[in-house]
């Protein structure tokens with residue numbers, strides 16, 4: 001028996017709805033990522049690009065007044081990140097410091113001012129790039145982030161990167177590099193060459209706060225950012 005137009009329309013709607021449900025389920029990134037990759041459904045390169053769905057405002061809304069880890073108890077302000085939602089480069093630091101905690105903005109203290117100068121030296125302005133941290137709340141006394149805090153907060157960094165879809169990530173300092181690249185190889189070895197974070201090229205370099213203490217390392221950072229500029 002032939003299907004009527006209404007039958008076909010109904011079947012089509014059912015197929016579309018099940019496809020939407022399938023896509024939504026598989027966009028639960030990165031939990032399902034390895035599963036998807038194993039099935040060859042997601043290209044190895046540009047995986048975040050392929051899976052983009054939420055925009056930054058939606059990610060911020062989902063994060064809300066986050067109490068997912070204990071750092072909410074000691075923060076003054078949550079520091080989500082700021083900059084161009086379509087930035088070609090995202091700078092990822094470790095966590096907010098004292099100035100950032102007070103202002104609710106990333107990289108606004110002395111180290112932040114140095115990062116701004118680096119960005120300008122790259123021929124851009126802060127509004128051209130996106131700046132954020134692995135943790136959105138300041139650890140007390142600027143101590144190192146704990147693994148449980150990183151595990152809890154990192155999914156929001158992944159969602160930010162998925163929303164922005166940058167060409168390059170610049171990991172600022174040991175902690176950002178180690179967290180993004182899941183390694184404990186020293187930053188002195190990691191810096192100066194591109195690695196990969198979910199298919200996005202990552203250039204680790206020294207944290208601006210380190211440069212304030214060790215101005216001699218500025219030359220190496222300049223070499224690293226030149227490689228970024230060339231790649232962009």
Ligand code: SF4
Pocket residue numbers: 063066067068069070071072078135136137149152153
């Ligand atoms: S550090 Fe991240 S996970 Fe912890 S409370 Fe802040 S926003 Fe939430």
